[in-house]
Amino acid sequence: MKVTVDPDRCQGHSRCYSLVPEVFDTDDFGTSTVKGDGTVPAELEDRVRLAVANCPEGAISLSEE
């Protein structure tokens, strides 16, 4: 599973970073990014799905590899 954040949609609510700091990062302006190439370790997949469901801007997308 891979995850991406659309920087144009992200408004810096930081819900994803708070839920899965192992996968998401946030810059000084609050915009979220994914760490590395966005590959989600299997043990974190459920929490990343939760982050997707909690993003108020619908800015996070998942893709199966």
Added chain:
Amino acid sequence: MRPAAAAAECLGERMATKQPVTDWATDFDVLDPNYVADPFSIWDDLRIGCPVAHTDRRGSTWLPTRYADVTAIAHDIEHFSSLEVAVIPFDGEPPEDPVLPYGLPPISADPPLHTWTRRLLLPWFSHRKVGEYEAMTRALCARLVDGFASTGKADAAAGYAQQIPVRVIAAILGVPDTLADTFTGWVRDVLEFADDPERRRSGVENLINYFIAELAQRRQHPGDDLISALLQTEVDGVPVEESVVLGTAALVLIAGVDTTWSAIGSALWHLATHPDDRRRLVDEPEVMDFAVEELLRAYSPVTMARVVAKDVEYAGCPMKAGDRILMAFPAANRDPAVFENADQVVIDRAVNRHVAFGSGIHRCAGSNLARMELRVALEEWLKRIPEFRLAEGAEVAWAGGQVRGPRILPVVFP
């Protein structure tokens, strides 16, 4: 007309605006005591019967209550401007203020002013920066609870919640926390007494005059605070105008005090009246992060406004340029179309796309700070006072309108 007659007519109009509301769909009033006490059932009825309500009290104003409408309007910055964000318009005040030609950026700005002024502010409220404020916040909360923990009773609003955010914000702005009560008074004058134009005006003037003096002082003796930093900032090689710094400093104080204090107070009211949730948080501290989001959803303090920039029909409503839209984020967060059991607090709710901090480009710049303060305030309280309830016969007093939260909250504990 003789002045006395004019005054009487004016008074008559003011009285008229205080008529109790009988039809919420066509004649709502967010300052009506019933709305302040229990807006929830009003929103529930409106969402079904008239999801975008209207009133002509204080000028033509619309009130969307569904999540989909509130968030759609928040994202449509072409039709809905942030040049006026006060829920109650300023009475007879010209919008152009020579001291603050840009208002309070970025909250009262549209792009492009919004974009660069927001970027000035955001780094002060990043996760990293907020982490630096946590130890100070925790020590403050601990000291406050220790002050009354052995007395068996407290006013959880005035004696605790109200005391926290103003001191954290004062530290960020580099202004003395010995003036905390004065700052709190000014912010309440601005936000909580919209029905009293004199009081509101004096609150604004006191705040602005204070910061004018502070800015002058900070130019001479810069510190490591937000105001000093903004005064030294250049954008595209040009120093930021003093009126922008002034507006932004005032904004940080106005937006960072009443709001967070209301969230903390509402959360404590909930825990005082819902012992199961209180015990759960004491026994399972890992639930706290979910609880913070859920309490923010269920008791969202802040309603903002937009002004219609150009005529538009939205959801069948003929909105005219100059009309006001009340951004009822608290109502959106109770929408059963988006939240299961929307009217109940589910203390460990996992899926929670609430918009307590708004939606779109005006997402609350201080949301990381507010979350940290709410979490730490609850943790330090529960650590020392794990059991508490409303005092017998307690008269809880709520403020409402732009910001909703308890102002008097008498609780007792063993």
